[in-house]
Amino acid sequence: MFEVTILIPVYDNEGTFFSADDHHEFETRLAERFGGFSLVPTSVIGAWVDGPKTYRDDLRAYVIALRSIGQGGAVTDIVQFAKSHYRQEAIYLRYLGVSEII
């Protein structure tokens, strides 16, 4: 068993706050695919620059538990969903001491 942390933005790229209802659909998928999830305190706050525009990156950290690396495909699926759902070009992941941006 190992844990994967998925960092999800608190605001969209226009600065609009994601509501509890916005997170509900993502959380439903996490619970269905991985049996459950937790949210942990995070200090990850930053920014990224795309041309002339700087985007604020204020994040919440979801944690899921995987039984084996064989569930990696399910993680990729949930990240693809998160990218669409939260209108992001990339999502940040942490697992087994590795950080990855997908």
Place this chain on the structure above:
Amino acid sequence: MPTHLTLSGQEIEYPTPSPPLAKFLKRLEAMAEDSSVTENELIGVAYGSENPLLDHSLFPERGAVTKEVLAHPAYQVMTDLLARKRVQQDKVDITKLAAEFTIPLPQAAKEIGVTPSALQQAIWTRRLRAWVKTGPKGKPDYYLKPESLHTFGVTRGPRKPPAAEPLEVRIGHSPGNMLEIKHPGDLDDRKKVGHAIIEGRIPRWQRVAFRYGGGKNQKPRLAIIGPAAEDNEFTWGDEFWIRGKFEFVKRANNLKEVADLWEEFRPS
């Protein structure tokens, strides 16, 4: 039954909690109201090992939200308290958020040809976002976002849509190109055919949306498709395609419209 009023003005009614859960919710409410408590501190407690609402078998030191927990109204209360903390911490302008919900429920129902109770059901099951506001006659009512009506999955009228045959798709990302799809269920015969490209079949569907574009500097476009009698094919670049009996129900290329439709679309 205890009730809780959410940020968007909706009342959550939940069964009388056990004494430990009632005590814990009171503690969270007090933390949410206390401006000296940070969001991180609230998250630490709300998802910690002391929360009697959560599952404690999945993580050694934290509580887990399972499907059963998600379905419990008290979890909705908990997530609303977290949202309230964020609003308090960042001084989020709630009136600006509420201003996006402009269409009263009866008018929305009329516009898309469904009963008001069908929309109410969708709101109560969190399939449709709404905000409770006081209407011109002083009566509170649900208000909806106009763009959410475009993709709300209610069949209009008595006509049954044609049965859909499976769709064959090749989707994903390649340098300079992408085709993403929102479809119900999982892909059958899914296989990876490139670094970030997969092929598969959507066995059962009625409405599917896909978004395509040429990478970061080209605006994404969107299409919503439905079943049809004739074969059709959509190709994008050299790598991506959708094949099957379908027709275009809606297409969009305005950046905001694409983003809103994609966000609101629920595949069926």
